[in-house]
Amino acid sequence: MDSVDLNVLRSVLQWRRAGQRVVLYSVVQTWGSAPRPPGAMLALRGDGVVIGSVSGGCIEDDLIARLHDGRLPDDGPPVQLVTYGVTRDEAARFGLPCGGTLRLTEERVGDPAWVAELLARCEAHEMVARELDVATGTVRLSAASKSDLVSFDGERLRAIYGPRWRLLLIGAGQLSRYVAEMARLLDFEVLICDPRTEFVHGWEEQHGRFVPGMPDEAVLNIQTDERTAIVALTHDPRLDDMALLTALNSRAFYVGALGSRVNSRKRREDLAALGLSAEAIARLHGPIGLPIGSHTPAEIALSLMAQIVAIKNGVEVSQRKPLLETVN
Structure with a gap:
């Protein structure tokens, strides 16, 4: 993964330890000319502060709007799927290239223990796979290799994280x-x-x-x-x-x-x-x-x-x- 995304996780850990609400977005699927690849991440804090990127900028604006207009209730499901760019008009509205579509997981971060462990393993120069169960929000970490790729089967997201270069x-x-x-x-x-x-x-x-x-x-x-x-x-x-x-x-x-x-x-x-x-x-x-x-x-x-x-x-x-x- 891009080490910029490790900075996203560092912020997630800091915000959650401070008791702040955090929603983590991850690109899981793309079709056409999507701006960011699968695995790219953005974290949204409860007051609207963001770090990271999942697009060229317009989708980020809508994600913040979801927070402020009530589309992100506190008692919502732990993980939801959000899709942008299904129609040509929507692709144009959100600044996606013609025909580009991307799907995101919208994950409410609870206990940040997995974030701390993942960052510690990356600091130890390990490759780590994070498996997210969409139905339950459960996260499981395991060893990975440099040949592993981000995968999503509709039920589980498997993302690969590595140490800094x-x-x-x-x-x-x-x-x-x-x-x-x-x-x-x-x-x-x-x-x-x-x-x-x-x-x-x-x-x-x-x-x-x-x-x-x-x-x-x-x-x-x-x-x-x-x-x-x-x-x-x-x-x-x-x-x-x-x-x-x-x-x-x-x-x-x-x-x-x-x-x-x-x-x-x-x-x-x-x-x-x-x-x-x-x-x-x-x-x-x-x-x-x-x-x-x-x-x-x-x-x-x-x-x-x-x-x-x-x-x-x-x-x-x-x-x-x-x-x-x-x-x-």
Whole structure:
């Protein structure tokens, strides 16, 4: 799931613990060109405050209106189904694309214990499935895998929740600060490892978390998984290559290292000499980033994050010409 939806659940938990009424909407089915995919969520507080999104905005207005005009009585059923865009006129009224239709569950949140447990499991970097019984409002949590999809059979909604995407930066220099800021805006959890204490100053306001130890230890200590990207940015092979040797054999979905084409070719040769397999070395992105003609630190950071996001989203990105045809 989108980690933005985890923020919706955090608000649900906070509001319910404060004793406020909360209705949770989830997209369960779409037909045609629907604005948001199944699993997208919106939470509506008892005073009309909302967080999240299930459409481009017009449906949100109607959901708030349902609260204020009495279509959401306190003693209503625990879960109802709400459908928008059945007719062309309704699709136009609510700003849906021509022919677009979406169905939502309208769920009154009672005991928020399941919300707390789900968030805790995601924080522990687990994939979690939430099964909602439409007839009773009962929620059951179970383990899930990254291949699981949101499903709805008319009686039960099974939604998949996952941990936040993470970015581990090796090196705390100037470029890392730009990358960290952009990654944070893209809702990545930012981790930094740099044993050089001279570079730590000024990171207090960068919203990143330092991982102690040497770079190879950091890759292991964070329990790198398929929702983790790792980028070496120190320009010091004694630090960068330590991280790469471990990262390229991990489950990280992206591993990159700063350097020119010449330096990147030399790095691949060095990694091969250190015993890393050709298959592992082929996973390395270097030079990093999409070719946008970047020169400044901010441009390089933009190029890098664009490449990471594209790969995260399953978009094929064209690499520059191969830097090393074979690695022996």
